[in-house]
Amino acid sequence: SNTTDSNGTVSFSLPAGSYTVCETLKSGWTNTDPSDGSGCKPATVTAGGTSSVLLGNAANAPATCKVYGVNEVNSSDDQFFTMTVGSGAPTFSNLGGVAKGYNIESLALHPATGVLYAGSGDTNKYKQRAALYTVNTSTGALTFVGSTGLKELEALSFNPATNVLWGWGYDKGLVTINTSTGAATVVYASKMDAEGMAWSRDGKTLYIAENKTLYSYNPATKKLTKITSSLPGNVEALSLRPDGLLAMAVDSSKTLYAYDPVAKKEIKEKRITMP
Template sequence: MLTKKIPTQILAIILAMPLLVVYADDNVVCLGDNYEQGLPIPNVNLPTVSLTSEGNVAKIYEGDSLTLFTNATVDTQNGANPNFYWCAEQGQLEIDPTAPDLSQVKYIAPAEVTENTWVRVVVQLSDGLGYVSGKSLFLNVSPITYYFVEGYLYNKYGHTIPDAPVEVAGHTAVTDENGYYKINELRAGNYTLTASKDGYNFTPIEITVGENETNTISLISDDPTPCLLYAVHDEGKKHSQFFTVNPFNAFEVKLLGSLYKGYDIEALDIHPTNNQLFAAAGDDGLQPGHLYKVNSWNGQMSHVGDTNFHEINGLSFTQEGTLWGWAEGEGLIQIDTETGNGTLEIAYDGPVEDITWDNEGLILYGVENNTLLAYNPQAIVLTKLNCTLPDGEVEALEMLPDGRLLFSLHDDETLSIHALEIDSCDRLDMAIDVTLNEIKLNDVEGIAWPIEACIR
């Protein structure tokens, strides 16, 4: 069963109905086995066929593809079997792997057209009993009009930012020495424009590309990440609220952005050198196990990708900027911060709630049922320490610059800061009783301390 190019000398594809005649030329392609009307067998119900396109679309662009479907009936009680034969005046026809009987096929429009072109696609149905039926469908193939966007990246002082990637719809450009970028070959539509560079916070913006739309779009970076304690609160099991605590201003607490409903953010950490905040989702959210970037000024999340693990309970960066995570019920993973893809490093099915590297990058700490764990990557050994954290379920860990372990508790009636001396297992607590905008921040799932920002 092959796609066939019909020579010009062949007359026509004769179908059961006179109106369904496609005259062959060099552009016509066909798929399947052609059956001509045969001698009919008496007392057989005639075959019927209808033809539709995916989403009932009648217009596609050059080079695009579209699935075409049939709805056929044959007299199976008399031994009829449907056989399909397709032809298109221009473009290509391909077998759909899900329909080897050719009851549906993929149509690929011509790679290039200079103007709107009507293409007729015909399907012929033979029942194997001598009867043939058919149907045709007209598709409007249009040339693609491409657009571009351009602009500059600035810092808050109005200075341009060179060597910064700018991305729209999978197309990336890097700003030149003057902070200028230009992205070509964009189709008309709505997109998100993003930019990134170490030490800067760019808020993604929604843009519309097309005729009569503004194509000059510049971005101004927010200030670098401030020296604050960042945290995420679990509101109602699967809603997430970022917030900050300012240890230099009487532990002032502020909400960071609005409530993310249905995202179930369970883990948080910050890159050690560029101060980019990252978050990961649990299994109760819209995108379980996915990785996000978080703007440290407004709390806006931008999607990075799927870790391919169902629930991420913890995130922690090494000094070198390698992101590690804990996948619930599976173990310790490494995560690519560009794609979000995770790789299992140590299998472990215990209920570990969070992880954090020490300041030297030698030991990775975790907590399981309020007992501290220590992972030595050199020996590839995971051990339980003789240190149990009391009074509630620990859900978030972070290493402080002085080597103490910062942690939070599940359903804590106050927003409390707990610090632990690891060697002695001595604990220091400071309670902050606060309710903001009717949200009581008593279920902290992840915390992050930007060491680089705090020593600038």
């Protein structure tokens, strides 16, 4: 019996013969290879030789997942809310009271720290147009981080591979944002009016939505490619689901759509109806 190192490997010596190698996991993990879930594979060791056995495992998905959102009350007031998703129907709860005068246009959750960030639009009543804020996930209270120098901060998304915050600035295009100061740097100039964006799980593709059109952006080549112009509606928010589908909220709808960007189609059985 041995414990794997930080790379997930372990080595030990055995006499020549046939063996069954098994993996015992800590709580919260599941055997994935072999596919029968046994966590065991046969191995044959020859005299003076070596034998390698590959066993797969993965962390179990949490029983529930909390999603943060913001609902526009009027042109400058907004209500933060949470959606808790589990095995049953999702539940919704307001997060604090109405955030008056901030004109919040976008949200993004830091993948490592869990800090929730928000971006404002151009009707902010505190002279903080296109500003970056942090949001208290218990009370909904906003804390000013800094100005991006843009006209509007229409969309936000963290790259999960680099933890860098990306955004879409009205009349400017794609930007990266310093989460300590709010300063924005243009990386792809565009006049598009995009209001939703979400990174793929590997951080190699950024999905960007403008009205009913979905694009993909490759940060390595700095190329923007149109995927489809047939989304369910004018997209107001975009996020990546754990299953790789895109969750999208569209203008004047209480439906949270699930869209497959590879198959280029909506997955209707995975829609979520919001109150």
